[in-house]
Amino acid sequence: MRKPLLALAAGLLLAGSLSAASAADKLKVGFIYLGPIGDLGWTYQHELARQALVKELGDKIETTYLENVPEGPDAERAIEQLVRAGNKLIFTTSFGYMDPTLKVAKKYPNVHFEHATGYKRDKNMSTYSSKWYQGRYIQGLIAAKMSKSGVLGYIGSFPIPEVVSGINATMIAAQTINPNIKVKIIWANTWFDPGKEADAAKALIDQGADVIMQHTDSPAAMQIASERGKLAFGQDSEMIKFGPKTQLTSILDTWGPYYIERVKAELDGTWKSEDTWGGLDSHMFAMAPYTNMPDDVKKIAEDAQAAITAGTLHPFKCPVVGQDGKEIECKGGANLADGQILGMNFYVKGIDDKLPGK
Amino acid sequence: MQLVLEKRTERSNTIALVSPLIAIGLTIVTMTILFAILGKNPLLALQAYFVAPLTDGYSLQEIAVKATPLVMIAIGLSLCYLANAWNIGAEGQFLIGAVAGSWIAVKTQGTDAGAWVLPVMLVLAAAAGALYALIPAICKVKFGASEILTSLMLVYVADLLLDYLVRGPWRDPNGFNFPTTADFDPVATVPVLIEGGRLHLGSIIALLVVAAAAILLGRTIKGFEIRVVGAAPRAARFGGFNANQLIILTFAVSGALAGLAGIIEVAGPVGHLQPGISPGYGFTAIIVAFLGRLNPVGILIAGLFLALTFIGGEQAQIAMKIPLDVTKVFQGILLFYVLACDSLILYRFKLVFPNRQVARGAG
Numbered sequence: 001m002r003k004p005l006l007a008l009a010a011g012l013l014l015a016g017s018l019s020a021a022s023a024a025d026k027l028k029v030g031f032i033y034l035g036p037i038g039d040l041g042w043t044y045q046h047e048l049a050r051q052a053l054v055k056e057l058g059d060k061i062e063t064t065y066l067e068n069v070p071e072g073p074d075a076e077r078a079i080e081q082l083v084r085a086g087n088k089l090i091f092t093t094s095f096g097y098m099d100p101t102l103k104v105a106k107k108y109p110n111v112h113f114e115h116a117t118g119y120k121r122d123k124n125m126s127t128y129s130s131k132w133y134q135g136r137y138i139q140g141l142i143a144a145k146m147s148k149s150g151v152l153g154y155i156g157s158f159p160i161p162e163v164v165s166g167i168n169a170t171m172i173a174a175q176t177i178n179p180n181i182k183v184k185i186i187w188a189n190t191w192f193d194p195g196k197e198a199d200a201a202k203a204l205i206d207q208g209a210d211v212i213m214q215h216t217d218s219p220a221a222m223q224i225a226s227e228r229g230k231l232a233f234g235q236d237s238e239m240i241k242f243g244p245k246t247q248l249t250s251i252l253d254t255w256g257p258y259y260i261e262r263v264k265a266e267l268d269g270t271w272k273s274e275d276t277w278g279g280l281d282s283h284m285f286a287m288a289p290y291t292n293m294p295d296d297v298k299k300i301a302e303d304a305q306a307a308i309t310a311g312t313l314h315p316f317k318c319p320v321v322g323q324d325g326k327e328i329e330c331k332g333g334a335n336l337a338d339g340q341i342l343g344m345n346f347y348v349k350g351i352d353d354k355l356p357g358k
Numbered sequence: 359m360q361l362v363l364e365k366r367t368e369r370s371n372t373i374a375l376v377s378p379l380i381a382i383g384l385t386i387v388t389m390t391i392l393f394a395i396l397g398k399n400p401l402l403a404l405q406a407y408f409v410a411p412l413t414d415g416y417s418l419q420e421i422a423v424k425a426t427p428l429v430m431i432a433i434g435l436s437l438c439y440l441a442n443a444w445n446i447g448a449e450g451q452f453l454i455g456a457v458a459g460s461w462i463a464v465k466t467q468g469t470d471a472g473a474w475v476l477p478v479m480l481v482l483a484a485a486a487g488a489l490y491a492l493i494p495a496i497c498k499v500k501f502g503a504s505e506i507l508t509s510l511m512l513v514y515v516a517d518l519l520l521d522y523l524v525r526g527p528w529r530d531p532n533g534f535n536f537p538t539t540a541d542f543d544p545v546a547t548v549p550v551l552i553e554g555g556r557l558h559l560g561s562i563i564a565l566l567v568v569a570a571a572a573i574l575l576g577r578t579i580k581g582f583e584i585r586v587v588g589a590a591p592r593a594a595r596f597g598g599f600n601a602n603q604l605i606i607l608t609f610a611v612s613g614a615l616a617g618l619a620g621i622i623e624v625a626g627p628v629g630h631l632q633p634g635i636s637p638g639y640g641f642t643a644i645i646v647a648f649l650g651r652l653n654p655v656g657i658l659i660a661g662l663f664l665a666l667t668f669i670g671g672e673q674a675q676i677a678m679k680i681p682l683d684v685t686k687v688f689q690g691i692l693l694f695y696v697l698a699c700d701s702l703i704l705y706r707f708k709l710v711f712p713n714r715q716v717a718r719g720a721g
Contacts, residue, residue, distance in 0.1 A: 036682070066675055067682050072634045073627040076556070077420050078672060084416060085676045095536065099629065107554065119534055159525070160536050189521070345535045356525055 029263055030087035031065035032078055034094035035192045041217030041236040045253040046093045052256035057263055071096025079104045083111050089266045112271050114262060123273055128258060131279035133169040134308045135251040135287060137315035138301050139233050140173025142248050143211045144181050145297045146231055152183045153204030155214040155221055157191050159356045163215045165344040169315040171351055184209050185353045194220035205230055222246060238288050250288040257283055280309045316341060321349040363705040374703045381695035388691055398678055406677045407670035419557040421665045423627060426564045429661035430619040431643035433571045434612025436652040442588040443605040447509030448616040449640025450516035451487040455617020456624040457520050458486030460631040463546035464528050464539055475545045479621055487617015488610040495609035499602045521633050538632040548626035560622035571654040
């Protein structure tokens, strides 16, 4: 009685190992996503990049993703599960995966890791991020031009340097157009919560803001602005279909080329740990078409984009004046040093708000 | 003719034993159909869910790690629920425990403090959790405030306190303003049991808690009191048992266990204090408590089983490219069947023929 069962079990095992063998020739590339792939924002853009990667190198690689992985104790397990499933290059696509990624990287020195937006690296762990503040500067110019009330509404996620530098770049740009421009900031304390984001947008509009900017990931704020007949900027992805008469532009995360480049390096055996912080010039992100604005505003935006891309315009050109009116020490020569931007922990002059935790 | 649920005169022990098996059987049938519709091989999918995680040491460790906080919290909750005290705020007690214990870890950081640090953290976390749970308990006893509401609302208070601390006073000075404390020193970390793995001392503590609860409920007068007060409040009053005292006691114990689970999670798998240390453990533990029928051993099994569905769900995502939503549907269907089948312990289906009833009513 036992033998047939054993044979069946052996057969199943054999079938399992056979299917594994055919896949073994391909490089396995894993992804950890923060949100659901249908968030239409941050995670969606990573997923689009993964699809671009598969399109480009699909015959040489096999990709796997885990979505909606919380940035807590579960993250380390999720990453390790990908390692144990044979993935040799793993992209962990949110800041909160930094420590878990580092822990797993130390445990598996032969597997390579790519962590988005963090600052801890190792021999087998790279980081990559974008200079989104460049895009925020362009948005600041447009916002100041388009706002009739002179009040901008800004939905922040968490008061971390990436977000704070975005607010500062926006204001520095806006002040070049309208020195008395005001910004109202609401901290949503979440990256993705359409309900909260919508509430924040409503509150900002009720406080007189007529241009809504966001550093959260869903199109909820765009929809509210659209309902109320205000203007807004998208975030991470193209959100024009949520506000055809509302979206001015959007900062589009375009990770595809980077993913393809890194996977190619892995295939060639030339992958090494790096710190990539790409701007408009390196195509780590792009600006969505400038819409719902007159031609002169569009021209200002396009000129600024060209200047930033060419390197002739830097949003944090010294002198940068802090909220208290004191000049910020200029560690990067003509501009603030990259380290000062990456660790930005202050507001610039003219922001009538207190930085949480300060 | 209609089908109605009729209360049984006494609970059916046969059904009590086979109901989980029926539930699992129904889940497998439903999921097989669902997998087939999705074009996935049902056999391989079920293998990825239930069998694969049980076949290697790594996954077994991860199941234990995931189940540890769930089981500890659920044991405490079961004592409350048995005594008819409805603590819904274990999530808050978990967070407060984590905060209180982390306080020592943060204050002793880099000071070469001795081995006393971790034990003090554990004790402080348990005490803080207990005190935090006493707030709704005392409001209930003194003022008759609904403990369901007050304990639930205190979850948000705890959440915001943690948030404030890691964004403000306790923020890692070298952390680029990100909301997290610095990593705890080794003396403030729960030791790992197997080198290279994640199984930690907390799992042993959870097992001790299960054993202690089993002894408390099965072998002591206090345990008897708890069960009588919950099952037959009038009888308990005649017996001279003080229901209010038991509310205070069970709330304190469940708060202490939740707080302990909180610091173990922070000083163990996470390694520092940050927002989002709990993916809703305090709430999931309510499910675990009832899934385990408020019985300590049952809760242990339920906690491990729920952990298995998490780990298995991930492996199914990886191995079969099954979307996360399907694993969630899977968990939902399973819980639905378990609870549905459990209702058969106290109720039974009966076919009712209206005509005959009318006839009987007339006669």
